[in-house]
Amino acid sequence: MIADVQPTTTWYLILAAVVFGIGAVGVMIRRNPLVMFMCIELMLNAVNLSFVAFAKRLGDIGGQTAVFFVLVVAAAEVVVGLGIIVSILRRRPGATADDLADLKG
Amino acid sequence: MIETIVFAIAALMILVGAVGVVASSHPVHSALSLVLTLFGVAVQFVALEANFLAAVQVIVYAGAIVVLFLFVIMLLGVARAEDLRTDRLPIQRPLAGVLGLAIVGLLIAAFVASRDTEPLAVGPGLAIAGEAGAGAADVNLADHDANIRQLSFNLFSDNVFVFELTSVLLIVAVAATVVLTRRERSKSAAEAGPVES
Numbered sequence: 548m549i550a551d552v553q554p555t556t557t558w559y560l561i562l563a564a565v566v567f568g569i570g571a572v573g574v575m576i577r578r579n580p581l582v583m584f585m586c587i588e589l590m591l592n593a594v595n596l597s598f599v600a601f602a603k604r605l606g607d608i609g610g611q612t613a614v615f616f617v618l619v620v621a622a623a624e625v626v627v628g629l630g631i632i633v634s635i636l637r638r639r640p641g642a643t644a645d646d647l648a649d650l651k652g
Numbered sequence: 653m654i655e656t657i658v659f660a661i662a663a664l665m666i667l668v669g670a671v672g673v674v675a676s677s678h679p680v681h682s683a684l685s686l687v688l689t690l691f692g693v694a695v696q697f698v699a700l701e702a703n704f705l706a707a708v709q710v711i712v713y714a715g716a717i718v719v720l721f722l723f724v725i726m727l728l729g730v731a732r733a734e735d736l737r738t739d740r741l742p743i744q745r746p747l748a749g750v751l752g753l754a755i756v757g758l759l760i761a762a763f764v765a766s767r768d769t770e771p772l773a774v775g776p777g778l779a780i781a782g783e784a785g786a787g788a789a790d791v792n793l794a795d796h797d798a799n800i801r802q803l804s805f806n807l808f809s810d811n812v813f814v815f816e817l818t819s820v821l822l823i824v825a826v827a828a829t830v831v832l833t834r835r836e837r838s839k840s841a842a843e844a845g846p847v848e849s
Contacts, residue, residue, distance in 0.1 A: 554659040568756035573674035575748035623825035630829035
């Protein structure tokens with residue numbers, strides 16, 4: 548009985564849901580913009596995991612293609628986001644998300 | 653049985669790393685916990701027969717993105733511990749916890765309600781569903797690099813236009829970052845706004 552247990556798609560999806568929830572809570576409670584970015588990466592990885600699990604379950608390679616594009620978009624997003632954070636923190640050192648509530652420089 | 657052990661160890665890596673990202677008071681510790689999570693996800697990709705994506709995950713995420721994070725942390729000098737004890741908005745953390753539990757609970761309820769309890773099929777590789785390219789039928793599924801062949805057939809036959817668009821996106825992102833982080837002439841940073849959107 549125990550030896551027959553194999554991880555099903557539901558296991559992977561539940562793991563992805565938990566990681567997504569941890570990332571969402573991190574975005575809501577952390578104030579350091581860099582850590583908020585890392586939590587967004589956590590959520591993207593959770594979605595990637597569920598994409599690959601569905602790709603295996605359905606026997607369709609299109610899910611892995613979607614993960615490929617998510618990786619590319621995540622790389623571009625990190626580059627632009629870190630550029631914005633660098634330009635903000637260079638002007639106001641130690642700024643948190645609370646200090647950036649207004650759109651004025 | 654071995655799949656269950658691999659799943660349990662990788663899931664433990666992913667969850668410990670994810671909690672470490674959120675709960676670490678030091679940004680460098682958060683970045684290193686993120687590496688642990690990314691490696692766990694790569695292990696799960698291998699278990700799900702996505703070998704190419706596991707390699708790309710390690711190279712791009714752990715090799716490039718986390719290193720970029722660490723560079724920014726070190727260069728900006730923000731690598732100091734943040735006080736996580738004090739809470740400026742008293743209702744923020746309970747509200748975030750309730751919302752996070754609601755997200756996770758609803759997702760798990762949906763997954764469990766729609767689950768199919770039969771185990772995953774164990775096979776040499778994924779079958780190509782739908783109409784694939786003309787050469788896709790020649791791919792030997794038992795080949796050791798069947799995964800990368802199938803992915804490349806799908807990428808360069810059905811999604812080739814999206815693939816070209818991603819190259820445009822990367823060029824725009826690189827140009828926008830160069831304009832944004834240039835030190836002199838801060839007016840050009842304002843002009844870069846509509847470029848990236």
